[in-house]
Amino acid sequence: MVESESRAPEAMGRTETVMQAIRRRIAGHALAPGDKLPSIRKFARDMAVSPSTVVEAYDRLVAEGLIRPRAGSGFYVSAAMAPVARPDALPEVERAVDPFWVSRQSLDGGREMLRPGCGWLPPDWMPLAAIRRATRAAAKTDDAVLVEYGSTRGSPALRRLLVRQFMAQGIEAGAEQVLLTSSGTQAIDLICRLLLRPGDTVLVDDPCYFNFRALLRAHAVRVVGVPYTPTGPDVDLFEEALATHRPRLYLTNSALHNPTGASLSPRTAHRLLAAATAHDVTIVEDEIFADFEPEPSPRLAALDGLNRVIRIGSFSKTLSASIRCGFIAARPELVDGLIELQLATGFGGPSPLAAELVFRTLSDGSYYKHLAGLRSRLVRRRREMIAELAKLDVHPWTLPRGGFYLWCRLPRATDAAEVAKSALRDGVVLAPGNVFSVTQSATDFMRFNVAQMNADVLKLLQRTLG
CATH class of the missing domain: 3.90.1150.10 (Aspartate Aminotransferase, domain 1)
Incomplete structure (x- = not known):
């Protein structure tokens, strides 16, 4: 095993060398569209590599669309050549400085x-080492995880792990109250689809995470900002906004607020919940930064018991933004409606493979x-x-x-x-x-x-x- 692994990078380098040789011939017009490539054995001799290396190089060039095979005849340069690669567009300095x-x-x-x-x-x-360990382990998991759709609520193992974490934070919930999503943003999008209609009003903090603004704009709702203080939103102005605008939702970060970094105080948390209850407003509490706190600050979901508060989060800040997986924790009847919306808009939640990687990494003792x-x-x-x-x-x-x-x-x-x-x-x-x-x-x-x-x-x- 050790010997084969040590040879792998060298073999990959030889394959790339063969591919680059073909690319150079095509770029220099030594090979034109429709021309036949050298046979595998001949090119292996010319390049001083094994035939299997040439086979792999040709197969990868086929995947790129640069060449194409003809049964019983060999490989040919594609008639429709790919356009010459150009550098990415320059930064759009002059576009509007908006939430996007x-x-x-x-x-x-x-x-x-x-x-x-x-x-x-x-x-x-x-945690790159933990992610790599999880990736290697996931590659050996059940075939279904690698190729099939997941269940409607998402990985039971990951949901049970989240429920245990919630309990440590004073939030009691069953695994059936947790729905996995493909991201934290998708979690908010599903909630907006379920609870809002165009023209409804949503309260946000001012300032707030810019993608809250962008997402709410896409739902064609009216957005009202409440000034934020170092202990949370200005509660007097929050209560005034509830009475004046009659919003359906309030969207916030309680822990390490984005962008200010502030955290909710106990007094502010209790007053917010009392006001939301009096005006029948649902609170969406985005907990994406909670794990960065040295000690937990007050949680609206813990104080409320997931009655009026919906908790959302993801793992993009502490684990990986590449492994797309988020969650929603809410009352059972809300979760049922969110499941059907997620089925309608994405036929399920996160990739079972993504959920498996998150579960294995969170379960790693080093995490x-x-x-x-x-x-x-x-x-x-x-x-x-x-x-x-x-x-x-x-x-x-x-x-x-x-x-x-x-x-x-x-x-x-x-x-x-x-x-x-x-x-x-x-x-x-x-x-x-x-x-x-x-x-x-x-x-x-x-x-x-x-x-x-x-x-x-x-x-x-x-x-x-x-």
Whole structure:
């Protein structure tokens, strides 16, 4: 086993060498569309490789569409040639700085982009060894997990594990109250489909996560912002908004609020629930950052018992944004309606393989050590970045208890959107304040991801703000 594994990278290199030789011949017009390629044995001799290496190279070029086989005749250059590859489009600096702006620049910018405005951790901060172990183990699991649809609620094993975690946080729920989804965003989308109609009103925090705004816009609902404070939404204004606008939903982060990093206080949590009950409003509590807290802050779902509160989350921040899997925890009758919507719109929840990978990684004894190490590492990085930003007269609006965001005010009432557009020309994605604000009242704020900050970003900010 060890010997075969040691030869594998070398064999892969030989296959790629053969493929590149064919590509060069086609690019240099030594082989034209419709021309026959050398036979496998002849090309193996020419390239000093085994026939099996040439077979693999030809098969992979067929998969790319560059060549095609003819039964009993050999391989030929495809008549319809693929277009010449061109570099990705340049950053769209001049497009509107709206709730989609940061997402588009962060996701499409290419690996060379610096992303202090994005909403995820760098790869080397993630539990890569545990993910690789889970991937190897999942490859040996039941055939059905690899090729079939999953059950309507999703992996029973993962749902039972989540229920045990909920119990440790004071939330009592059965596995039948948990529905797995393909992401946290899909969880919110399903809830909106179930509970909202075009023209309904939804309350959000101001500022709030910019994709809340984007998603609610897609549902054609009216969005009303409630000013956020270091202890949660301004409860007096929250109660006033409930009475004035009669919303159907309130969407929030209780733990390590995005973008501010604030956490809900016990007094605010109790007043929010009392007001929501009095006005018959459903609360959607997004718990995606909860595992970054050193000690749990109040949870609306725990205080409410999943009666009026729907809890959602995913694993993209602490585990992997590539393994798409989220969850909803709610009253049983709501879960039943959400199941049917998920069947109608996606024929099931997350990939059973994705759920298997999440379950195996969360069950790995090293995962919780990873979380503890992550929290400690972020404490150090936050302190470092607060000190460095202070040199630029950039200061956090509040000091978060955990997580990787700093919500900062720029000096001299600087327009953060203009700073972000300027930075993008230098290959840096920033998150200006108004993409998070319903009322566009965060013009001179910026959200920084401390894990994605480095000396180059700080130099750019010094140059821009100096």
